[in-house]
Amino acid sequence: MNATPRTLSDAEKRTLYRDGYIILKGAVAPDLVETALRRIKAAKKGEHLGTTPEMTNLVNESDVTPVLHEAMGQFDPPTNCQVAVNKARPPGDYFNNLGYRDRDMPYYGAESHMDGLCTIGVPQTVQEGTPDEIYLRHISSGPKGDLGRHPEVIGHNTVPLFQDPEMTLGMGSFTAFVFVCLNDQTREGCGQTSLLKGAHHATEKFLQWQRETNGHMGPEGPGWPRINFDAPNRCGHVYLPESVREQFLDDDSETTPDGKRWPRPTQALMEPGDACITVFHMPHSGTRNEHGTESRKNMIFRIRNKKRQPGHVVSGVTDHPDRGSMGAWLEYEEGNDPWERSRDALCNQWEEWEGMSRIVAEEWAAAIT
Ligand SMILES: [Fe+2]
Incomplete structure (x- = not known):
């Protein structure tokens, strides 16, 4: 055991x-990685391993916990992942969640998105x-x-269409992602998580603008239609507002056959025992494990x-987490909205990163001088 818990440097x-x-x-010690891999190997078909201590220990017993405690603050030790x-x-012919053929999507099929969005399986035939x-x-x-357009509607990913009864908040939210890597993902095209570097500033700014505009946030708020009717299947999800996407397009951007350009994400190249920590606002996506010699194994x-x-x-x-499983309504005490x-x-994403406040203040001060 290290005497001093690991924390992030400035x-x-x-x-x-x-x-x-x-x-x-190396945030997760080799014995924790080995134990998790052994448990995965021993799994019965269809067994959910997310609640096993072998998986939750990847955070609860690793350097991830002290790092997050210091940089972010207190949190419930995960009991599931x-x-x-x-x-x-190989690339597939099916329509992905964006309404494009998987094989036509650049960057190993990345569907960069924010989390907390309702995903209903998209139609596999072109809509009329x-x-x-x-x-x-x-x-x-x-x-x-x-149910019609209603706050009880949930997606196949169990995320409600809207979080609130008034249908003005179209997305759930939390503070930090942790992606724990359990196999070799040091080459692109092995199914790794991809990230839109720096885009967390843009998504935050966009959400501030939505709130100022009319208080409706997420899909179906200003500047963010839920459905892209121009996608090849005429019913694709809009996982990122167009004005955010546009900021990350450049000459390097690849296109789908319809000529639409897509921001190039950064593939998180990791080795077993590495962990990637991101802020909630980070657009991200799993990618296609096209060149891998084994299954890609990340615990999220x-x-x-x-x-x-x-x-x-x-x-x-x-x-x-503001709603329960299958969209259940949770109890909140008087005055807690x-x-x-x-x-x-x-x-204000940094408000929940308590150990980042000095660095954030310095970065903001540097930005205006
Ligand atoms: Fe996600």
């Missing part, structure tokens, strides 16, 4: 501030009808059936600063 915090993420080399094991496979007809057909095809944790809702325990897997707290967090 230089690492500056990287986290500027890029929106940092890769912690997303098991992201992706088999090696008016945009309104396509929209209503789409939202009625979720797991709860046809979603961490919320305890001060957002001290009375509620979060598991570490949900991206919309969870939607307003989340709007505040969406508009």
Whole structure:
């Protein structure tokens, strides 16, 4: 055991501030990695491993916890995580969540998105009808059936269409992602997580603008339609507002066959035991494991600063902790408006990174001088 817990240096915090993420080399000790891999190998078909101590210890017993405690603040030790094991496979013909053929999508099929968004499986046939007809057909095809445009609607990813009863907050939120790498992902095209470096500043600014404009935030707020009716299947999700996407296009951007350009993400190249920590606002995506010789194995944790809702325990897997499983409504005491707290967090991401405040203040001061 190290006597002094690992923390981020000032230089690492500056990287986290500027890029929106940092890769912690060897954050998880080899014996924890080995134990997790053995458990994955021993899994029964269909077994969910996210709640096993072998997976949750990757955060709870590793350097990730002291690093986050110092840089971010207190949080519930995760009791669950997303098991992201992706088999090696060739490009597919199916329509991805953006409504494009998987094989046509650049950067190994990256679908850069913010988390907390409702995803209903997109139609696999080209849609006909008016945009309104396509929209209503789409939202009625979720797991709860046809409820119309309603806050009870949830996606196949179980995220509600809107978080709040008034349908003015179209996204869930938390504070930090942790991607723990369990296999060799040092070459591109092995299914690694991809990140839109620096775009966390742009998404935050966009959300501030939405709030100022009319208080409606996320998809279906200003500047962010939920559905792209111009996608090849005429019903693709808009996972990033166009005005954010545009800021990251350059001569290096690759295109889909319709001529649309897509921002080039950075592939998070990691070795077993490395962990990537990002802010919630970071657009990201898994990618296709096209060249891998084994399945890509990442455990994904979603961490919320305890001060957002001290009375509620979060598991570490949900991206919309203001609501319960399958969209259940949670109890909040008098005067505690969870939607307003989340709007505040969406508009000021560093507020929940308590150990970053000096670095953030220095970066802001440097930006105006
Ligand atoms: Fe995601």
